[in-house]
Amino acid sequence: MAKNEIICIGCPLGCRISIKAGKGTRNFELKGAGCAEGKKYALSEYQNPVRIFTATVLTQDKSQPLIPVRTSKPIPKKLLKKAMLDLVNLKPKPPIKIGKVLVRNFMKSGADLIATGEWKT
């Protein structure tokens, strides 16, 4: 897949949409989209690809070694690998309920890192 080609994930068609910068910084030429939703997705994915980041954090508690976590909203895709490294240093303490914010403004992304599982004392 070429750098300026996006696979649309909206439906199983998986249209391959090619994007070329048109005249000026705000114009783009799109080819290959099967529907309007696809065009919207391709544009946003090209300009600012984001993902919800999900992972686990170590608890040092033998009875429950991990807590699952995620970002409260999608964050820039390029932050994902470094996000894992940041998690290594997290040392959460129980009790933790689902939704508890573990890190505010995680990776300066504007999204929080929240717990998606419980950790009882």
Add this chain to the structure above:
Amino acid sequence: MALLETEILIVGGGVLGCAIARELSRYKVDVTLIEKKPDLGWGITKANAGIVCQGKDTLEFRPEYHRSKLLWNSLPKMEPLCRELGVPFQTIGGVEACKNLEQKGKLDKLIKRTEKLGLGKDEFHWRPELLLLEPDLAPEIIGGVYDPEIAITDPIKLTIALGESARKNGVEVLLDCEVENIQKQGFEFLVRTNQGEIKTRYLVNAAGENIDKIARMVGGDDFVLFPVKGLIGILDKKLAGMVTHLIAVLPEQPGALNIISPTVNGNLLFGIPIQINRRGDYSSTKEMQEVALRNLRGIIPDISDKDVITFFSGFLMMQNFEIGWHECVVRMSSLVPGLLNASVGYPGVSAAPGVAEEVVEILKKEGVKIEPDPEFNPRIEPIPDFSALDDQAREKLIKQDPRHGHIICRCETVSEGEIVEAIKRGATTMDGVKYRTRAGMGRCQGGFCGPRVMQILARELNLPVSEIRKREAGTGLMLYESKELIKGRMAS
């Protein structure tokens, strides 16, 4: 280990070595058994099909041959032995089938000879009668000989129980103990192992796949045996009942088997095509799998490839076909005094009790003081089999130990209690638990119970989960802990 001194050292913890150890434990003689793998029965024994028979179904069976004699004496001992040791034993009967008149001719010869030797009169049954026994027989089968005495057992459970009984009666059993070097010093052998040195007067070499290597270490190999690999397939339990007897068809390949048989675990087993192979190479090839499946459909056509839950291979040590693969090696070495080599080929399990007794006789003749030990206890209480018990027995078991109410392996209905007991009795690996309890042998092949068995092993052996192995060293399951790889990247 400081220098261990013993009178009889048995090298090899397979079904023969353990049977010999157990037989010797009836007497007041100092016996040590060493096994190089972490558990008993993981060599040739592991891939044994578990069929208890005389081998009189083969044209090579003649009472004057040593092996045939051994088998003939051994067979009646199998059932009482299994009962004493709490090992499954089921008499299922067997059909030796043929597909054409030429093959029938061979069977007729067998029948005549068996009768001539006074071993009983077997009868040939034509197809319509055979169909009453096995309704799904392939159309090419025209008839066969029925032997109602054919039985099945669990070869690894038997080996483990023999080892346990030997140990209970005073034999020292050392696992993970591999021979590196043997020297003869006067009347004694000095055996160097990875755990230290053992000095022994007599060396019983029952090392299976490695019998020739061990004998050669001290110049005592007066035999030629070579490794032959066979492939076995196991079918899904849902086919249980489709075949209720051992069915054997005369194989195209000499030395091979072409069988399908129920197992004591309720599966069906089939095989066993063979090929001469490099030792230690347990791989199975697509070609061999296809041969096994093709042969299978030649006996029972309605079985599909999809019903296979696993294939595995194992080895047998055989003599040259031309010299006569019917012979076996159970004798003092003619090259080195004090060395007894023991290898039996096929059928190994059935011959074990006979070989064990023969070995004792041979050692007696050599001058070993064989004095019965009045404290010998032949019985072993087996690990309770939750899945086979009735309601009342199950309730009782759970009351005794609540862990029997916690089912870990759902495919085979194995409880935590059984797994803990298996570990208490010597299982230190996933396979060790599997062979003692069947956990992981079922349909999902350990997909569900695997992680849980790992945790139980770690807990009972007080080891980190990362040190729990499937079997030998190097088969660790979990190589890293969470975040370990990332931390490694961060450090570099």
Add this chain to the structure above:
Amino acid sequence: MKLEGIDLAIIGGGPAGMAAAIRAKESGLERVAIIERGEYLGGLLDQCIHNGFGLFYFKEDLTGPEYGARFEARIKDLGIEVLLESMVIELRPDREMVAVNRKGYFRTQPKAVVLAMGCRERARGSLAIPGTRPAGIFTAGTAQRLVNIEGYIPGKEIVILGSGDIGMIMARRLALEGAKVKAVVEKLPYTGGLIRNQVQCLADFEIPLMLSHTVTYIQGNDRIQAVEVSRVDEKGEPIPGTGKLIKCDTLFLSVGLLPENELSQMAGIELDPLTGGPLMDEYYQTNVPGIFAGGNVVQVHDLVDNVSWQAERAGEYAARFVAQGGLRKRARITLIPGRNIKSIVPQKISPKEDVEIYLRVERPEKNVRVHVPDVARKAFLVVSPSESIKIKLPAEKLKKAALEKEMVIDCLPKKGD
């Protein structure tokens, strides 16, 4: 907690079991009990730490544990009885069942049963991959439990066989945890899972996707050391001479899910060979009166939302069965899969009410229309085996068409559009 006198027993406490239990309790049943063999409710949800759950049911993008927690909270509020680490080992056609846990051995006969046992993964043995049997081979779901719940990384050089969703999700997971995922190998010429996962799990991490390939040999005596990967032809047969060795220390298998119906068979329940699950009617009742089923035990679902919705129906009708002492017998139409339709659930429906049916196609196709003759038609730009299709069949249309005993449902190319 006594098992005696319960109205409804639900076997399995995952997303199906929980949804069925909640709906049954809300319908007024007094004693509803979930019998779960694991250590906690939620089934596989707790190990699915990725998002994509509840997009339709809750209209939120949740992770597996969060989705499960919503149901667990409701179960607590409603006072539904829960037996954990308890396994049903016997089920009979008269609904007599045996459950066992550390406290003892219980024989009981609830007034109705909902089967919610889910699926198991297809194991290596049934693939008969030639080679050795080393350590380091895991099914993807087992690996997921080990990585996400127990906290272990099985290895650092991974090959994944099968591009179903679980395989692709584990590819991403292991890549994030620092392992090198060398390839995802898929026998078909297209992935078995969602395009979304192809992009966000494989493309995002530059993990090669080898379509029309399969593993033809496993190497390594003690620990897996390498796999041979070969191309396959249109029939899926490996092409000799195309084998390439990929060095690895771990192999994940994501090669199919099978509804787990051992108990169902014990109870004499008829199964549909096309789904691997029981033959259902619109009550989500099996052919054994009083035994209902929902979720992955009926058919492999790709959306957990559908699992819960389907199981709710089973719970509702099971409650009605208990309250009324039975469900009215109805004349039913048998739905037959036609062109490019692999399976249909429920397999038999009555024209007495609106019914939502689930269909799976056999192969991907573009520009099609699914035809339920004289009842409904639904057009699709594309259909794929990895995404099940839901179609609502209105009762009035069914009544008219109900003169037939059987109805064939086809997936036909749209003409002219």
